[in-house]
Amino acid sequence: MTVTVASEPHIAFEDLGTADLVVDALYAGGTNGHSGDDPIARLIKGVGNQGGFRYKGSPAKQTVRLAVLYTTGADVDWPDHLDLETGTFTYYGDNKKPGQDLHGTPRGGNILLRDAFAASHGAEEDRLRYVPPFLLFEKAASTGRAVRFRGLLAPGGPGLSPDDELAAIWRSTSIERFQNYRARFTVLDSDRVTRAWLEHLLQGGNPVDGNCPPAWRSWVKGRAYAPLLAPATTVVRSRADQLPDDREGQAILEAVRGHFEGREHDFEACAVAVWRLIAPRTGACDVTRPSRDGGRDAVGQYILGPAAATITIDFALEAKCYAATNSVGVREVSRLISRLRHRNFGVLVTTSYFHKQVQDEVHEDGHPIALVCGKDIVDVLRQHGHTTLTAVQHWLEQGFPRP
Numbered sequence: 001m002t003v004t005v006a007s008e009p010h011i012a013f014e015d016l017g018t019a020d021l022v023v024d025a026l027y028a029g030g031t032n033g034h035s036g037d038d039p040i041a042r043l044i045k046g047v048g049n050q051g052g053f054r055y056k057g058s059p060a061k062q063t064v065r066l067a068v069l070y071t072t073g074a075d076v077d078w079p080d081h082l083d084l085e086t087g088t089f090t091y092y093g094d095n096k097k098p099g100q101d102l103h104g105t106p107r108g109g110n111i112l113l114r115d116a117f118a119a120s121h122g123a124e125e126d127r128l129r130y131v132p133p134f135l136l137f138e139k140a141a142s143t144g145r146a147v148r149f150r151g152l153l154a155p156g157g158p159g160l161s162p163d164d165e166l167a168a169i170w171r172s173t174s175i176e177r178f179q180n181y182r183a184r185f186t187v188l189d190s191d192r193v194t195r196a197w198l199e200h201l202l203q204g205g206n207p208v209d210g211n212c213p214p215a216w217r218s219w220v221k222g223r224a225y226a227p228l229l230a231p232a233t234t235v236v237r238s239r240a241d242q243l244p245d246d247r248e249g250q251a252i253l254e255a256v257r258g259h260f261e262g263r264e265h266d267f268e269a270c271a272v273a274v275w276r277l278i279a280p281r282t283g284a285c286d287v288t289r290p291s292r293d294g295g296r297d298a299v300g301q302y303i304l305g306p307a308a309a310t311i312t313i314d315f316a317l318e319a320k321c322y323a324a325t326n327s328v329g330v331r332e333v334s335r336l337i338s339r340l341r342h343r344n345f346g347v348l349v350t351t352s353y354f355h356k357q358v359q360d361e362v363h364e365d366g367h368p369i370a371l372v373c374g375k376d377i378v379d380v381l382r383q384h385g386h387t388t389l390t391a392v393q394h395w396l397e398q399g400f401p402r403p
Contacts, residue, residue, distance in 0.1 A: 016042040021135065021149045021193035023228070029145025037145045040068055040137055046202060053094055053109030055132065056202055060108055062115055064132045066201045069153065072139040076248055079382045082150060082187070087227030088157055089136060090383070093181035102168060102179045113181050117166040120155040120223065127220045131155060133207060134185060135193065151187035151228055152213060158225040160184055169385065188215035189226040235363045242353035242373035243324055249378045251389045256377065257321060257351045259396045264321040268297040270400050271319035271349035274372065277380045283312060314344045322352035324374065333358050337367055345369065351377065
């Protein structure tokens with residue numbers, strides 16, 4: 001039985017074995033209080049009921065027919081992230097503690113990532129034989145075992161280099177260093193994975209036959225990506241949406257503010273660094289002197305085009321190192337708008353949040369200004385490996401030492 005709760009498809013636990021996978025639908029878990037309550041194992045028989053990597057077949061033998069990636073979204077040290085607007089999903093491998101080789105994990109998840117991403121750049125036959133369809137599920141509630149289906153994934157993406165798609169990154173715990181994979185997938189434009197295709201895959205059928213989603217068939221045949229894009233409809237964020245809602249995130253943001261207390265002008269260099277993390281193709285950027293900023297704390301260039309024939313767009317950046325109780329208002333944004341030249345854009349980075357009126361005016365009047373709030377700062381630091389208070393403090397001391 002499929003019911004709808006608040007316009008959301010909700011599949012009952014007893015119906016999981018015959019259900020299709022519908023993007024963003026909720027799949028209920030059992031209520032017996034043991035591992036048999038896991039809905040993924042019931043939805044896709046044979047992939048197991050534990051772990052972030054679940055699959056039918058063997059990674060070591062390269063016989064995986066179907067793979068499931070499961071994320072709770074709660075591991076701040078390894079922040080899996082789904083960008084709904086671009087269809088890009090970032091997932092971390094299963095070597096999350098020191099003591100073993102990058103590919104020596106019990107479940108073999110990193111072996112699966114290594115081989116699937118390598119085969120994705122091969123011929124059509126390589127993708128057909130060695131790249132299983134990946135299905136993304138995430139934990140749907142703080143309690144219970146319900147999951148939400150987030151889409152059909154293909155390794156890599158249309159605008160990513162091989163190094164961006166799969167990278168072995170270093171982390172450390174105490175004095176021990178170790179590596180794990182950071183993998184980037186594309187959510188393909190397929191709103192439904194049918195039960196018939198799931199059963200076909202589990203029985204060893206040709207992945208591009210039967211009820212194969214057209215987006216997967218196109219990817220296998222020509223590595224053509226058709227991302228599932230979901231542009232945001234809410235352009236005005238509340239105060240709560242603009243500030244971290246977890247204690248560690250709040251502590252990280254407070255550490256950033258506290259590091260520049262009494263010397264707020266120095267935060268401008270930090271704001272530029274944060275912007276570079278958000279927009280990696282930012283080029284030369286100069287922080288202006290306090291007495292001569294003319295309404296701009298920094299001016300820079302954003303690089304577009306191929307390496308052999310790039311163009312640049314100038315931008316102006318302002319930084320506001322404010323407390324969480326102090327919003328950025330119309331006056332501050334108007335000051336930046338007045339300094340923008342034709343074909344320039346603006347960036348405003350704050351450790352606080354933007355007043356509703358500011359957001360309304362920027363969006364309604366079409367001002368080319370990126371508004372980066374406190375939560376955005378914390379999120380991008382986490383996405384680039386600065387996931388704990390200690391790690392962020394180290395990043396601040398190294399990059400922006402106190403005088």
